[in-house]
Amino acid sequence: xxxxxxxVFFTAATVCLMKTYAGAQQMxxxxxxxxxxxxxxxxxxxxxxxxxxxxxxxxxxGPQAVPRQGDWYARNMYEEGSRQNIYHVANYGxxxxxGYKDIIPxxxxxxxxxxxxxxxxxxxxxxxxxxxxxxxxxxFLWNSKIHRWNSVNMGPHKDVVGLWQxxxxxxxxxxxxxxxxxxxxxxxxxxxxxDTAGPYKGVPYDxxxxxxxxxxxxxxxxxxxxxxxxxxxxxxxWYNDVKELVDTYHPDLLYSDSKLPFDEVGRxxxxxxxxxxxxxxxxQPTAVYNCKEASEGKWAQDVERGVLDSISPYPWQTDTSxxxxxxxTGQKYKTGTEVIQMLLDIVxxxxxxxxxxxxxxxxxxxxxxxxxxxxxxAWMPVNGEGIYGTRPWKIYGEGPxxxxxxxxxxxxxxxxxxxxYQATDIRFTTKGNVLYAFCMDKPQSDIRITSLGKKSKIxxxxxxxxxxxxxxxxxxxxxxxxxxxxxxxxxxxxxxxxGLKVELK
Numbered sequence: 001x002x003x004x005x006x007x008v009f010f011t012a013a014t015v016c017l018m019k020t021y022a023g024a025q026q027m028x029x030x031x032x033x034x035x036x037x038x039x040x041x042x043x044x045x046x047x048x049x050x051x052x053x054x055x056x057x058x059x060x061x062g063p064q065a066v067p068r069q070g071d072w073y074a075r076n077m078y079e080e081g082s083r084q085n086i087y088h089v090a091n092y093g094x095x096x097x098x099g100y101k102d103i104i105p106x107x108x109x110x111x112x113x114x115x116x117x118x119x120x121x122x123x124x125x126x127x128x129x130x131x132x133x134x135x136x137x138x139x140f141l142w143n144s145k146i147h148r149w150n151s152v153n154m155g156p157h158k159d160v161v162g163l164w165q166x167x168x169x170x171x172x173x174x175x176x177x178x179x180x181x182x183x184x185x186x187x188x189x190x191x192x193x194x195d196t197a198g199p200y201k202g203v204p205y206d207x208x209x210x211x212x213x214x215x216x217x218x219x220x221x222x223x224x225x226x227x228x229x230x231x232x233x234x235x236x237x238w239y240n241d242v243k244e245l246v247d248t249y250h251p252d253l254l255y256s257d258s259k260l261p262f263d264e265v266g267r268x269x270x271x272x273x274x275x276x277x278x279x280x281x282x283x284q285p286t287a288v289y290n291c292k293e294a295s296e297g298k299w300a301q302d303v304e305r306g307v308l309d310s311i312s313p314y315p316w317q318t319d320t321s322x323x324x325x326x327x328x329t330g331q332k333y334k335t336g337t338e339v340i341q342m343l344l345d346i347v348x349x350x351x352x353x354x355x356x357x358x359x360x361x362x363x364x365x366x367x368x369x370x371x372x373x374x375x376x377x378a379w380m381p382v383n384g385e386g387i388y389g390t391r392p393w394k395i396y397g398e399g400p401x402x403x404x405x406x407x408x409x410x411x412x413x414x415x416x417x418x419x420x421y422q423a424t425d426i427r428f429t430t431k432g433n434v435l436y437a438f439c440m441d442k443p444q445s446d447i448r449i450t451s452l453g454k455k456s457k458i459x460x461x462x463x464x465x466x467x468x469x470x471x472x473x474x475x476x477x478x479x480x481x482x483x484x485x486x487x488x489x490x491x492x493x494x495x496x497x498x499g500l501k502v503e504l505k
Contacts, residue, residue: 027239027268030247032275036267041298044274046315049174049252050288050300052389053127054347056253058178059164060325060356061363062132063100063107063139063155067091068361070328074100074137078190078205080197096194099206101215104139104149109156112363118167121357124373125380127388130176130253130354131164133245136187138215142177146244149215161249174286176253177245182238182261184217185229191216228261235262239269246273250280252288255302255319255354259293270299290317290354292412300352306410307342307417311392312350318342320417321356322372333358333368334418336375340497342417344438347387348396348427382470383499386436390429394458398451399425401440424448433461435502436469442496443488452484452502461504469499 027036034040064073069084076084078095085095092098121129134140140150141160151160161177168175191207194200207216217234224230238261246254254273260266270289277287290302301316308316320342323333334342343353358369365373380387400406401419408416421440426449429436437449451458466477466486476487486500 027236027265027272028243029268029272030275030279032271032278034271034274036264036271038267038296038298041267041270041274042296044298045285046300047252047286047288049127049286050352051315051391053174054352054387054390055125055343056128056130056174056176056352056354057121057124057126058130058132058319058321058354058356059359060132060135060178060321061359062135062137062141062151062160062326063104064135064137065327065359065361066103066106068327068329070331071325072136073326074103074135075187075190078193078207080193080195094195094200094203095191095205096200096203097206099191099212100137101206101212104155107155107361109158109160109361109363111360112156112158114163114167115170117365118164118171118173120373120377122171122173124377125384125387126173128174128176128253128354129164129168130178130255131161133161133177133179134184134241135180136184136257138181138184138188138217140241140245142245142248144241144244146240147214161245165249165251174252175249176255176288177249177251178255178257179242179245180257181241182229182256182258183227185231185234185238186220186225186227188216189220189225192219228258235265238262239265242269243272247276250277252277252286253290254287255290256292257304258291260291260299290319302354303410303414304412305417306412306414307346308349308351309404309407309415310349311396315350315352317352317354318346318417319354319356321358322369323358325356325358327358327360331358333372336372336379337496338418339372339376340379341419341421341440343387344427344429344440344497345397345401345419347390347429348392350392379495379497382493383438383497385431386429386438386469386499386501390431390436393428393430393435395428395451397425397427398449399440401425426451433504435459435504437500437502439498439500442498445488447486447488447500448483449486450483452479453482454479455481459504463502464505465503467501467503469501 069087073084076082077088079085132141140147143152143159144150165175191205194202194204274287278285289299292302295301295314303318305320307318323331346353400422410416423441423443425440427438466475473489478485
């Protein structure tokens with residue numbers, strides 16, 4: 001009896017798996033070597049452009065910037081009593097009458113100049129650029145044939161993705177798109193509610209109106225309230241939306257704001273993206289996929305607002321912002337130095353940094369944001385040789401920031417993307433026979449690198465020379481048993497973060 005029950009169980013499980021695979025096979029996938037299975041996706045090879053690029057800039061931008069109240073406005077304006085709901089009611093009226101659908105036409109992007117911004121981002125050292133495709137608000141920034149809520153049909157009446165892509169191509173940057181649609185189905189459920197008190201108590205918000213269901217989605221089934229929906233029909237809708245996006249624009253990079261969504265449906269999406277990229281580039285693939293899940297070599301893992309704590313065997317990426325994700329009046333921004341420090345920590349661990357440069361609703365950059373980008377643009381040409389095209393060394397760094405007791409946790413996993421670095425904190429990268437050592441804050445006395453001491457168990461090569469990046473001044477240095485000691489030149493730059501070029505043989 002026991003064996004009979006086991007046989008029935010395994011037969012049922014096999015049928016279930018076959019149905020799951022068959023469902024994935026029904027998805028229209030571009031022809032190519034990749035199939036919607038983990039085994040097939042492990043064939044993936046990371047393109048050299050991504051491994052070498054290290055630094056990308058993201059335009060996390062769209063209609064939610066209009067109220068100048070920060071991220072998640074399209075959801076939180078329906079969260080009764082929240083900061084953004086209070087603002088919305090005071091400035092636009094009740095969401096029972098004036099909803100997110102009415103915010104969208106207010107987004108005109110009248111000061112947006114993608115060519116000018118892309119030239120600035122290239123000068124700041126970005127090697128790739130990522131456009132928002134659609135946030136959780138389900139508003140598409142591309143010229144969609146399957147969704148009326150898009151930026152060509154409404155708002156600025158421009159193909160935002162297409163114009164960003166054209167500008168990136170003109171500047172020689174790789175181009176990516178981000179999709180946040182998989183979470184939109186449950187994210188938007190607050191739009192189906194009504195006030196529980198006050199003059200509009202019980203009056204449904206506009207999300208409950210069936211004529212706007214293609215924007216706000218329909219009401220989710222009871223219990224379908226996780227980050228990713230359990231509704232198979234919505235999964236298919238997501239697949240078709242993302243397929244249209246990648247098959248139309250053929251981006252080099254695709255980002256999902258979640259783990260790989262929807263199991264076999266997600267694997268179908270990824271196989272479609274990889275295969276389409278191979279065909280579009282005549283057998284020379286450029287495709288990179290980012291999602292928030294350990295990759296096992298199938299994609300490039302993304303860590304939001306955080307960094308990994310060690311060198312990863314697989315290339316990966318941090319995504320973060322210099323401030324809030326969308327424009328918010330009075331917000332505090334990271335400094336240019338903090339961005340540089342973050343970049344170096346990430347690169348030393350085999351990662352890339354993708355950072356959002358916050359745009360106004362009109363599409364330009366306010367002066368303090370421009371100053372941050374300009375600071376990075378001044379630093380990069382001098383120090384970039386220790387970043388681009390480099391690979392991790394034997395260890396990622398040394399100093400107080402590498403001690404676990406001093407490491408703050410990140411918001412969404414990993415470690416915090418910013419840290420109070422000290423002058424004794426060092427980050428390493430390498431290229432050929434050159435080791436780059438970056439001092440993460442300006443030293444007030446001699447620089448001591450303990451990993452390069454004569455008796456170090458980490459370095460077994462001879463030090464042939466030491467130079468300061470961007471300086472012709474001859475450095476005074478000596479190698480003692482416990483450290484390489486470098487005397488800082490008096491004419492060193494005012495930059496807090498400086499790079500040393502250590503020649504090994």
